Amino acid sequence: MRAGGRNLAVGLMSGTSADGIDAALVEFREDGEGACALRLVRHLHRPFAPAERERILALCTPRARLVDAAAMHVRLGRLFGEAAADVMREAGVGPDEVAVVGSHGQSVAHYPHGLPQAGGPGFTVQIGDPATVAAVCGVPVVSDFRAHDVALGGEGAPLVPAFDRAVFASPHEDRVLLNIGGIANITVLRAKAPAEAVVAFDTGPGNMLLDAAAWELSGGREAFDRDGAWAARGRPHDALLARWRRHPYYALPPPKSTGREAFGRAYARRLLGQARRAGVGAEDVMATLTALVADTIADGVRRAAPGPVALIAAGGGVRNRTLMDALAARLTLVRPWQRTDDYGVPAQAKEAMAFAFLAWQFVHGRATNLTSVTGARAAVPLGSWTPARAWAEGDPWTGEEGRA
Secondary structure, three states: OOOOOOOOOEEEEEOOOEEEEEEEEEEEEOOOOOEEEEEHHHHHHEEHHHHHHHHOOOOOOOOOOHHHHHHHHHHHHHHHHHHHHHHHHHHOOOHOOOEEEEEEEEEEEEOOOOOOOOOOOEEEEEOOOHHHHHHHHHEEEEEEOOOOHHHOOOOOOOOHHHHHHHOOOOOOOOOEEEOOOOEEEEEOOOOOOHHHEEEEEEEEEEHHHHHHHHHHHOOOOOOOOOOHHHHHHHOOHHHHHHHHOHHHHHHHOOOOOOHHHOOOOHHHHHHHHHHOOOOOOOHHHHHHHHHHHHHHHHHHHHHHHOOOEEEEEEEEEEEEHHHHHHHHOOEEEEOOEEEEEOOOHHOOOOOOOOHHHHHHHHHHOOOOOHHHHHHOOOOOOOEEOOOOOOHHHHHHOOOEOOOO
């Protein structure tokens, strides 16, 4: 595949929190030697309606019905396609000016080591039909980014570290890129270190645990703890915190990844039940859960980068002041933590930009899974290709004549 002179790509992302779709239009500049620079042209966020979000979350269980997942697969494809079309329209760009759309889709199952207690091959499932995305926005789509890595024995996550290294690596200092979405993950970029030295992994739950607790404790009136205000009024319960920190995931060495399967609503309800039986009030529960997220992120950072680091953060969790203050107090930082916004990458847009980057690299035939991160047996271009128009008409993207 070739770029045909077009240097724009759209990235689409809906994370484990399932709060909505982020679309980023990104411009790339190739240097002729395989490296590329990029800049954000336009970003938008399209929140899911509450009922739509509940339908998505209901699929994140082994008991979900296949027909419900199939229906939402196509429904999300339309929503992703509309988001791509909207971000292009807002930027004054037509589909024929955009090389590719990178659509991560919505993860509903991530079992890279097979189903617990059942064994079998690992698998990962992201819904959001790429054919529908391409039909709606009129641009070829790269999707299903995780599957090839899992097929090669990898975790299939995290995938953003290739983007982190391209954009944020420094020859002068060790940096940790932190993303606090539904799941929290880190990328450790040592100064002057090669790609094979990058360390990255999911540290554990992020917003999904705090959001689920806010929803349950408020009787469905609050979807999240705004600014961490609820947690700020409470105090962590030491015994519960120590008990919750014994979850086996935290002690696993990387490569490792996790998701809603381990830390979703069922897990949150189990912890809330333990708190109720211990007689712990709602504000102290939120303070304890916030401390758990801060502790597990900080532990992950310290194990991967024992010395002072520069912390650069993104994701919805950076808006939680209580969480970020707790995290900063647990780490040795070379300066106060920064947002990715300070480096030209808006926190809300970062992951969508990353999937535009992954799609751009795919069409240039470049590997984007860092084997040191995922544990896969080989580095490969990630994704599957969906054209935007019938082969019978000829495809200007590939330059090939129609086959009818």
